[in-house]
Amino acid sequence: MVLTALSDALDFESSNVVSAISSKLKIEQERANLLFTHLKIWLWVCSTASKEREAGVLNVPKAIVIDNRLKLLDDAWHIFILHTKEYQNFCNNYLDYFVHHYPYPSTSNKKISLDVKKEQLSYLYDKIGKDTLLFWYKNLNDHFSPPNAKKP
Amino acid sequence: MSKQPEVQLDIVKENVIQDIINSYIGTHSKCGDNDIAKCGDDD
Numbered sequence: 001m002v003l004t005a006l007s008d009a010l011d012f013e014s015s016n017v018v019s020a021i022s023s024k025l026k027i028e029q030e031r032a033n034l035l036f037t038h039l040k041i042w043l044w045v046c047s048t049a050s051k052e053r054e055a056g057v058l059n060v061p062k063a064i065v066i067d068n069r070l071k072l073l074d075d076a077w078h079i080f081i082l083h084t085k086e087y088q089n090f091c092n093n094y095l096d097y098f099v100h101h102y103p104y105p106s107t108s109n110k111k112i113s114l115d116v117k118k119e120q121l122s123y124l125y126d127k128i129g130k131d132t133l134l135f136w137y138k139n140l141n142d143h144f145s146p147p148n149a150k151k152p
Numbered sequence: 153m154s155k156q157p158e159v160q161l162d163i164v165k166e167n168v169i170q171d172i173i174n175s176y177i178g179t180h181s182k183c184g185d186n187d188i189a190k191c192g193d194d195d
Contacts, residue, residue, distance in 0.1 A: 064191050066190060067187050077189070102191065104189060114173065138172065
């Protein structure tokens, strides 16, 4: 199993994707760039979990789930995926793993249990640390919402 | 006597996770509601 360093994933840059995030989510370019950084961290966690799962590492969640707390990451992910060539380049050359996106149907009644949620939070804590985890689950949507956008 | 560093880290981690879980309570975004997407096994 070859794990990619987070710093390698963060080296990827795309002004096209950042501009699209800025335009479609109606946030300033600087803020869009920061959101894109968080998306790269998210995708790095997804790729790392997939590699570890495939290698039989214990305590790896079966899936990493986006709920409405992380909705902006999903919105940015959709925009990134539309840039297929850049998304493929990022996955293949910066993550060494193609991260697929599995949407839940809007009609789905599937709800993850508290234990599964805690397992994901525990895994994320170990990978991204306390501060980023708290930011994602407590401040992400507010921080990037256009009407009440706060300064970093 | 102070606790071992690893134990202290586990306590901090547990508190952070519980803090996030608690933050779902009393909001429209209940834990496990409105799951939107995932990466990982597709089943």
